[in-house]
Amino acid sequence: MKMNKLLILNLLICATLSASELNAFNFNKTSNSNGSIYLEIDIDSHSKENGYDKITNNFNSYTTDIGMPELPSYSTFYQLNPHLEYEFELIIHDSYLIENIKVYPNILLVCGGEHTSSCPEYCLEDCPEIDICVVGEGEETSVELLKAIEKKKSFSEVNGIVYRSENGIKKNPNRARISKLDDIKWPAWEMFPLENYLSNGLGYGIKPGRSMPILISRGCPYQCTFCSSPQMWTTKWQARNVECVLNEMQHYIDKYKATNFDLYDLTAIVRKDWIVDFSQKVIKKNWNIAWQMPAGTRSEALDDETLKLLHLSGQHHIVYAPESGSEETLTKIKKKIKIGRMKQSIKSALKEGMYVKISLMLGFPDETHKAMMQTLNFTKDLAIMGVNDIYIASFSPYPGSELFSQMRKNGQIPRLDNEYFLGLKSYSNFFRSVSYSQHVSNRTLALYRIFGMLMFYIISYSLRPKRLFRLISNVIKNFCVNTNVKQLKTFIQKFLK
DSSP states (O other): OOEEEEEEEEEEEEEEEEEEEEHHHHHOOBBBOOOOOOOOOHHHHHHHHOOOOOOOOOOOOTOOOSSSOOOOOOGGGTTOOOSSHHHHHHHHHHHHHHHHTTTTTEEEEEESSSHHOHHHHHHHHTTTTTOEOOOOHHHHHHHHHHHHTTOOOOHHHHHEEEETTTEEEEEEOOOOOSSGGSSOOOHHHSSTHHHHHHHHTOSSSSSSSSSSESSEEEEOOOOOTOOOOOHHHTTOEEOOHHHHHHHHHHHHHHHHHHEEEEEEESSSSOOOHHHHHHHHHHHHTOOOEEEETTOOBSSOOOOOHHHHHHHTTTOOOEEEEEESOOOOHHHHHTOOOHHHHHHHHHHHHTTTTTTTEEEEOOOOTTTHHHHHHHHHHHHHHHHHHHEEEEEEEEOOOTSSHHHHHHHHHSSOOEEEEOHHHHHHGGOOOOGGGGOOOOOOOOHHHHHHHHHHHHHHHHHHHHOOOOHHHHHHHHTTTTTOHHHHHHHHHHHHHHHHH
């Protein structure tokens, strides 16, 4: 097949389409105030380096307010309530995009990412338009796959993929993890309309400013039963060379005027010596930047010395993810943390003047009322300690996680249908909580979550009333300085609907 087009939407689309054919897709392109089209262009630098850099428009589904194509009503597809929360719109959008692209028979549709790595056979069975799923890291696999397509070689020789063959769905051997992270080229941001995001202050941290995403590591050495990362990354944790990370950051500061860096690592802080070295060198650079870990972190390496360096280097906002305040639950989900050690680290972060947020979950399989009450009591302790923010999510059994496999085996998840996938988003919606514990109903779980959040903020603002006045002032000014403001605004907007 002659390769002259490559689209990426968390998936690769290899096609022999002309520009006019691509423009024939029935999408309403959204423009910004300057008239430029928000159709994202994205490509892996590894592919670009190997000559696959002819890109067409990428209809990316993660541009919420700027650039998401207008779609038919939800009822066109699943007969759903049109006022469902936005997250499900992403599912509709990707489905609609895939169906429209496959109108052209020459297209080979290749998907990648954590979802397809967790359940590639299901993706191929459920979505007949998909031809190939890339499992695990995609840099080397995508290049080898593109070469096989270009030279018309058999897909059986490409490790790390699951694909359709004449004899049905075939899974090739997994590809070994990339051993030298520093050899991976930096993302090809120059092929992406990055300024659209930088100038709008889009990012996941607090006051992100001109925010650039970056990774300092890959993988996670832990085996939490609710997490699907072992399917994607195995349990091997690797960190990049500190100088390599600093060079990339310097490049973004010079070229894009970056003022903040969001670290999207699964587990950024594992080795104390690495993070201490990194922080000390950032301080010496005197960049006057911020860096954050929106996904949260563990506490093992975060003692007084480390947290002081983190704060001085620009880490002003930190998220801890203990998940539960129940020792019994922590043991069952293999979280491998000590609540006492976590509290000590949180106190040290607060002493340094850092903005501290805590992420918790309720509704694990077999979790009892007693265990959930222990987590709620933990939130009370956090409020008294002075923690700034908290979020209590409901457990979601992601495909590929150990708990997902157990629940599929025992029939607790009988079907992978729209109801199941919608349920995965319940963690972000208090009014649509889904409990996977046989001891606690959906309604009770929702009440526990709401009660826990209200208790935390009532105690927090009662002990520190200045925070409440500051919160009200920021809401009035429409200034989302922290996640409290964002959550309150979102709650008010949903309530008004």
